């Protein structure tokens with residue numbers, strides 16, 4: 201049975217996040233749905249503020265108290281996650297779900313050596329003795345490319361460079377062989393050689409059954425680490441499909457714009473064309489399609505009618521009124537060239 205045929209390990213259906221603030225309630229995540237099977241990989245991409253990190257924090261129960269999470273279905277391995285008590289979350293996050301954060305310092309204790317922190321995971325969750333846990337920590341540090349790991353075990357987090365700290369955090373996330381790993385910009389602080397090494401390690405873990413969610417604005421990282429991709433804009437999903445199908449022929453002008461801004465992600469040598477304008481303020485979204493002020497093919501309908509996410513080809517979804525035209529390039533040119541209005 202392939203990864204795609206299995207019952208999903210993770211089900212996210214109709215996920216909404218609302219946050220109370222001084223100026224009222226904002227909704228940074230609206231009606232987001234996706235599934236992920238064991239051993240499969242999914243990338244969530246979008247500009248900063250698109251809701252991609254917030255979505256993953258909601259899935260892991262890590263949002264602050266002011267946030268309200270609602271979902272039609274939020275399930276891991278058949279068990280409902282909404283309303284889970286704190287001790288159950290802690291157990292799940294310790295052993296089955298892991299996350300690599302953007303900021304490694306936030307995940308490491310500055311007062312304890314890195315070796316202690318990694319070894320402690322084996323001691324606490326596996327009941328291993330000091331020497332076995334220490335040996336496992338050394339092996340993990342070597343796997344993520346930390347030179348001279350036996351010596352560096354005794355160093356504190358502040359003695360590591362940003363890239364090395366990132367590798368320590370990846371080692372800790374993988375230590376207990378989680379079933380689901382959510383990696384938020386996992387390789388941003390790493391040079392190209394180490395990036396490739398980490399992505400290889402993640403792929404190897406996937407072959408052993410790890411389900412992987414990669415959150416990134418870097419479409420090149422996504423292309424190398426995920427099989428499927430969902431694209432987020434202003435808190436909602438605007439496109440989903442296989443990376444191998446979406447990259448050569450996107451079905452949403454925003455995806456086309458992201459790809460044009462990152463031509464190397466598609467393996468082409470074209471010039472970089474950033475998307476015009478800025479992402480909208482989520483507390484004051486434009487009427488109709490939230491992307492219309494930046495969309496090169498926006499028309500009258502786009503300013504009044506919000507497009508729904510719909511199937512536009514087998515295995516492909518897009519939230520654009522004119523997705524078929526974007527997909528085929530007819531009659532408007534994909535992503536560019538069409539007049540507004």
Ligand code: SF4
Nearest residue numbers: 489492495502520521
């Ligand atoms: S619905 Fe209209 S504005 Fe929105 S992405 Fe499609 S063409 Fe552009």
